[in-house]
Amino acid sequence: MATFVLIHGAGDVGWYWHLVEAELRAHGHRTVAPDLPCDDDTAGLADYADAVVAAAGDHRDLIVVGQSLGGFVAPLVAARLPVDQLVLVAPMIPAPGEAPADHWTNTGYEPAGEFDDLFYQDVAPDLVAEATKRGRRQSETRLGEPSPLRAWPDVPTRVLLCRDDRLLPPDFVRRVARERLGVTPDEIDGGHTPALSHPRELAAYLMS
Template sequence: MATFVLIHGAGDVGWYWHLVEAELRARGHDTVSPDLPCEDDSAGLPEYAGTVAEAIGDRTDLIVVAQSSGGFTAPLVCDRMVVELLVLVAPMIPMPGEAPADYSAGTGYDREERDRYDDVVALFYQDVPPELAAEALKRGRAQSEARMGEPFPLRAWPDVPTRVLICRDDRVFPAGFLRRVARERLGITPDEIDGGHTPALSRPHELADRLEAYAAEEGPLR
């Protein structure tokens, strides 16, 4: 069985993954979903990766899964630990030397034609049950940007098999945008599921199915 290391996005908490964790644990897997130090002005990407590595401890057979801006942290974890597979979900996909603050300009996201939403629920949680969306908002934290101008420290993408899973109805990172970025930056044609930006809350069973299938294909379940 695998250990799924689940990394949340900006201003969020490990709770985001709780339904997917329940699914995976019911199938016999182990899970780790730490809270990143996103409110700490002294913490940057290396500290985020250190938090994840500390939570992993001596676990093995690691499948690292990152949501949204967690795509900046996950490769650093893969550089520190022995990882079987990296899965990026509705992700940001960094280039070597690119700061998170420069991602919008670097990918052309700031020029991307897309619908605009002022309401947080409409943008992030449009297909999440209302009670879960409300709980997610209550648990959300401020995201420090104090060190988001620092370059992504890796010189190259880690030598780990990588899958990209995008959401067809994502209002944050539209599917067309992520298809292009995944192709340009990783040479990957992403897989797709229905739903918005937060499938761990809107489609936990389907997402767990995908993660388990990826592990069986390329990870320690072979």
């Protein structure tokens, strides 16, 4: 059985993955979903990766999953641990040395609205309320620093887009995945936060 290392996105916590974790564990898999130090103004991407590596501990048979901004963290983790597969979900896909703050300009991103209005577009109201209560401030103090990523890790990589995502729309993710990784994304229904809106479908994809 695999150990799924689940990395949340900006201003979030590991709780984001709790419904997916339940599905994965019900099928005998192990899960690790740490909180990143995203509200710490002294923390950069390397510190985010440190938190994930520490949480993964001595687990093996690792599948590292990065959601949204977690796409910047996941390859850093995959470069440091014996990872079997890397999965990016509704992701920002970094180029080596790219700062997260520069990603939007570098990829020609055109926002479809205010970010806060696009995260939970298809999530049940009770989960939105809980996610909002648990969410944390996303520090931008060090998001302008170049990523320590020097080359994409030599790990099989999949990209999963969400067909209804208004924050990172399908056409945008398809283009960036093709240009930066040379891969065609897989697809599921749902908006930007499928671990809350479509957890069974997302878990089934990860187990596939």
